[in-house]
Amino acid sequence: MTPELKGYLLLSTIKMLVVFTIIMIGVALLTLMERKVSAWMQNRHGPNRVGWAGLLQPAADGVKNILKEETLPALANRWLFTIAPALSFIPALLLSAVIPFAAPLPVDFDVTLGPLGRFVHHGPMPMVVADLPVGFLFVLAVSSLGVYGIALAGWSSNSKYALLGGLRASAQMVSYEVAMGLSLIPVLLLSGDVSFSAIVAKQQAGIWYVMPLFLSFFIFTVAGFAETNRLPFDLPEAESELITGYHTEYSAMKFSFFFIAEYANVVTVCAMITTLFFGGWDIPFTDWDRSGGVLPTLATWLFFFLKVLFWVFFVMWIRWTLPRFRYDQLMSLGWKVMMPLALAYIMVMCTAIYLIEGVLGVRSPVLGSLILFALNLGIAILVFGVLDSGVFIRGSGARQKTPPARGAPAAVVG
Amino acid sequence: MAIGVKVLQRPERQVSYVRATLKGMALTFKHMLEKKVTMQYPEQKSTDQDHGMGTYSLSPRWRGTHRMLTDEQGRSKCVACGLCPQICPANCIKLVPGEDEQGNRYPLIYEIDEFRCIFCGYCQEVCPEEAIHVGAHFENSEYSRGRFVYDLERLQSQTHAVSTLWDPSDPAGE
Numbered sequence: 001m002t003p004e005l006k007g008y009l010l011l012s013t014i015k016m017l018v019v020f021t022i023i024m025i026g027v028a029l030l031t032l033m034e035r036k037v038s039a040w041m042q043n044r045h046g047p048n049r050v051g052w053a054g055l056l057q058p059a060a061d062g063v064k065n066i067l068k069e070e071t072l073p074a075l076a077n078r079w080l081f082t083i084a085p086a087l088s089f090i091p092a093l094l095l096s097a098v099i100p101f102a103a104p105l106p107v108d109f110d111v112t113l114g115p116l117g118r119f120v121h122h123g124p125m126p127m128v129v130a131d132l133p134v135g136f137l138f139v140l141a142v143s144s145l146g147v148y149g150i151a152l153a154g155w156s157s158n159s160k161y162a163l164l165g166g167l168r169a170s171a172q173m174v175s176y177e178v179a180m181g182l183s184l185i186p187v188l189l190l191s192g193d194v195s196f197s198a199i200v201a202k203q204q205a206g207i208w209y210v211m212p213l214f215l216s217f218f219i220f221t222v223a224g225f226a227e228t229n230r231l232p233f234d235l236p237e238a239e240s241e242l243i244t245g246y247h248t249e250y251s252a253m254k255f256s257f258f259f260i261a262e263y264a265n266v267v268t269v270c271a272m273i274t275t276l277f278f279g280g281w282d283i284p285f286t287d288w289d290r291s292g293g294v295l296p297t298l299a300t301w302l303f304f305f306l307k308v309l310f311w312v313f314f315v316m317w318i319r320w321t322l323p324r325f326r327y328d329q330l331m332s333l334g335w336k337v338m339m340p341l342a343l344a345y346i347m348v349m350c351t352a353i354y355l356i357e358g359v360l361g362v363r364s365p366v367l368g369s370l371i372l373f374a375l376n377l378g379i380a381i382l383v384f385g386v387l388d389s390g391v392f393i394r395g396s397g398a399r400q401k402t403p404p405a406r407g408a409p410a411a412v413v414g
Numbered sequence: 415m416a417i418g419v420k421v422l423q424r425p426e427r428q429v430s431y432v433r434a435t436l437k438g439m440a441l442t443f444k445h446m447l448e449k450k451v452t453m454q455y456p457e458q459k460s461t462d463q464d465h466g467m468g469t470y471s472l473s474p475r476w477r478g479t480h481r482m483l484t485d486e487q488g489r490s491k492c493v494a495c496g497l498c499p500q501i502c503p504a505n506c507i508k509l510v511p512g513e514d515e516q517g518n519r520y521p522l523i524y525e526i527d528e529f530r531c532i533f534c535g536y537c538q539e540v541c542p543e544e545a546i547h548v549g550a551h552f553e554n555s556e557y558s559r560g561r562f563v564y565d566l567e568r569l570q571s572q573t574h575a576v577s578t579l580w581d582p583s584d585p586a587g588e
Contacts, residue, residue, distance in 0.1 A: 040446040045454070321438045388432040 003110075007121035011107065015129045016097075023096050027263040028058035030312060034263075037316040068252035073158050076249065080156035085250065085257035088149025091142045092264035098138055099271045100196050102127035102281050102301035106292050124292060126197060127281075127301070135194035139272060140181050143227060146265065147173040150229075150236060150246050153258070157249035165245025168327065169236035172226055175334035176233075180223035182342035186216045186349040187276055190372075200280035204290065206365030210277040212372035214380050215345050217277040219338055224269035226334065228262060231319040235327055270311035271304075278307055341383065348379065460552070474578050477533040478551040480526050481576055482569035483544065490570055491545035494519040498537035498546055506530035507537060524566040528554065535579050547576035 032047065032054060039046030047054035072078060104124035112118045132138050147170050154166015187209060188194055191202040203209055210217045226233040237245040247258045274280060281300035283289040289300045325333070352375055353368075362368045453460070453470045460472045483491050494511035506529075512522035535548045551574040556562055 037446070040450075041442045043445055043448055043451045045450050045452050048454075317439060317442065321442045322435060384432045388430050 001117075003118040003120035006117065007109070007119040010119050011121060011125055012129065015127075019096055019101075019129050020093070023093060023264060023267065024260070026267060027260050028062065029055075030263045030266070031061065031259065032057050033312070034316055034319075037313065038320050041317075041320045062256070065252055065256040070254065071249070071251045073249045075158040077156035077158070080152050081249075082254075084149050084153035084156060085254045085261075086149070087152060088146050088261040089257045089264075091145040091149070092261040092268065094142050095139055095268040096264070096271070097129040098132050098135065098196060099268070099275055100126060100128040100131070100200060100280055101271075101304050102297045103289055104292065105294065105297040127297065128197065131195070131197055133195050135196045135199070136184055136187075136272070136276065137194050139268070140177070140184070143265070143268070144173065144177050146227075146261065149258075149261070153250070154236075154246040157246070159249050161242045161244075162246050162248045165236045165238070165242045165248070168238075168242075169229060169246060172229075172233065172235060172330060172334070175331060176223040176226035176338070179219055179334060179338035179342050180227060182339065182346065183216045183219035183223060184276070185342075185346050186213050189346075189349055189353055190369075196275050196280070199276060200282060202365070203279040204282045207369040207373070208277065208279040208282070208284070212369040212376060213277065213349070214373075214376040215341070215383065216349075217273070218380070218383075219342050219345070220276070221273060222333075222338060224273065225315070225318065226330070228265040228269055228315075230262075230266065230315055232322040232325050233330060234319075234324060235330060238324060240324075266312060266315055267308065270308045270315065273311050274304065274307040280304060337387070345379070348375075472550050472552075475580060476550050476552075477535045477548040477577050477579070478574075479528055479549055479554055479572070480531075480537070480564065480569055481547045481549045481572045481574065482524070482566060483547060483576070484570050490521065490524070490566060491543045492521050492524060492566075493543050493545075494521045494524075495542060497540045497542065501536045501540045503534060503536065504530045504532045506532075521566060524569065526564045526569065528562045528564055529559070535577065538577065538579060548579075550575040550577055 035057070036046040036054070047057040050056040050060045072081060104126045106123065107125040108122050110118070110120045150169040150173075151166045154162045154164070154169065157163070187199065190209065190212060191199045193199060193202070199209075225231075229236050235245075236242075237247075239245075242248070247255055250258065281289070281304040283300060283303050289296045289303075349372075352372060356362050356368045356371055362371065458470060460470045485491055494509060496509060496511065499505075499507040499509045506527040508523060508525040508527075509521055510523040511519050513519050533548060537546045538548050541547075546569075549572065551572070554562075
């Protein structure tokens with residue numbers, strides 16, 4: 001092993017430990033934040049007894065969950081039942097490895113650590129555990145693995161509620177995976193790269209992609225909600241219908257793992273929204289954040305954290321505002337609205353980008369983005385107008401245009 | 415149609431989804447900034463100090479654990495007339511009357527079993543000496559069941575406010 005490789009491995013290990021720790025602590029605190037936000041939205045205080053302002057509540061919950069009894073339903077498939085929480089937990093954590101969370105930090109060292117030998121690293125260290133060239137393709141691939149954990153949990157529990165939850169989860173996640181993947185193609189068109197670092201760099205040079213690709217952002221956000229099983233798309237859990245859906249039969253730490261996975265997924269989706277559409281760790285209107293050094297790295301890290309925190313809050317905000325979708329509404333939104341919309345949007349964006357860059361010859365990324373922004377504004381007004389009028393999703397009473405004639409078979413009522 | 419199923423005609427034209435969502439989000443955000451309504455119980459407590467007019471006060475008609483009022487010499491006001499055990503629907507008052515040298519009656523034993531008590535307040539209403547009262551009090555935890563039989567000494571030593579049994583602002587109960 002060369003000293004350079006060893007230096008790289010050392011840094012990667014440190015980054016892994018740091019990111020893992022931050023994600024786990026962050027997820028624990030998110031459970032508290034969720035309860036606090038929900039309480040505030042209902043004019044309550046939320047948990048405030050354990051620790052200062054309830055900050056130790058997650059620790060108390062954790063201790064409780066570790067000490068509780070692990071139950072196994074009588075006719076459950078023991079092997080799958082045990083492995084399912086891990087299957088949903090691992091992909092959720094895996095995703096945090098590819099998201100750049102701060103500006104590259106210049107690290108120079110040349111040390112000898114006893115019998116381990118010499119460790120060398122020179123030049124900027126990207127603040128991401130694995131700066132994969134496949135970028136968001138990796139995220140799409142791994143996030144769809146999470147459905148295995150949920151579907152297997154539902155299947156192995158030997159419970160009708162869990163099975164229904166697992167079924168719903170698999171159908172829902174497969175459906176929205178399509179829209180999610182398609183909504184990212186315009187990002188690829190505009191950036192020309194799937195790597196997160198490159199996308200962030202492109203947005204720094206131009207404008208945050210939320211402006212030229214607003215509809216992509218919208219579709220991605222909606223699909224992200226569906227992927228993480230958050231309200232208004234929490235049909236796999238749906239406590240009023242399915243008790244708690246796929247994790248009905250789980251207790252103690254296994255249940256906790258599903259919980260951690262859900263929040264880790266929320267963090268990942270929010271980090272994806274931030275990175276793809278809100279400039280990642282970019283601090284707007286300044287080039288100072290790219291100058292390199294410890295201070296810019298810390299500042300960009302803080303900025304990234306705040307942006308992700310806002311989107312996490314947004315997710316909770318939506319959760320405590322909107323009621324759950326009906327299942328057929330969810331499916332028709334996914335297949336009849338989101339997917340055709342994403343496809344049409346790809347065509348429009350292709351044409352627009354070709355016209356702007358090829359025919360008009362606009363080379364400045366800012367100007368091109370502004371033209372696209374104007375176009376997006378029009379499309380957004382059109383799309384939201386159509387969505388608002390309830391043509392695609394509507395109440396059950398509206399499905400039947402004319403009331404059934406007298407003497408018609410009773411089965412049509414519904 | 416065998417069973418009359420009511421099919422609701424939902425509005426088709428005046429519906430809104432995006433606007434309604436935004437409206438709902440504005441509403442929930444507004445609620446986040448509003449004053450919290452939860453009482454922080456062990457720190458804040460319901461009391462009858464402000465006679466039902468405070469934010470978390472008990473109703474003036476609240477009937478809780480009993481008090482026996484005392485006279486200036488610290489003796490119980492009770493004359494052991496026997497009206498309260500007589501009227502008590504739950505039969506929770508045990509009264510053994512005694513008589514001193516001047517011929518004044520007083521209770522030798524006066525016990526109220528708070529577990530049997532249904533907190534109707536009849537004992538307070540019937541008492542001619544205004545001695546026994548139900549109180550504006552609700553924290554009664556004990557470590558044993560035996561402690562729930564309140565003897566005379568305990569009934570006298572309690573200091574919480576007593577119930578008025580009616581609302582002072584509405585004496586006729588209208």
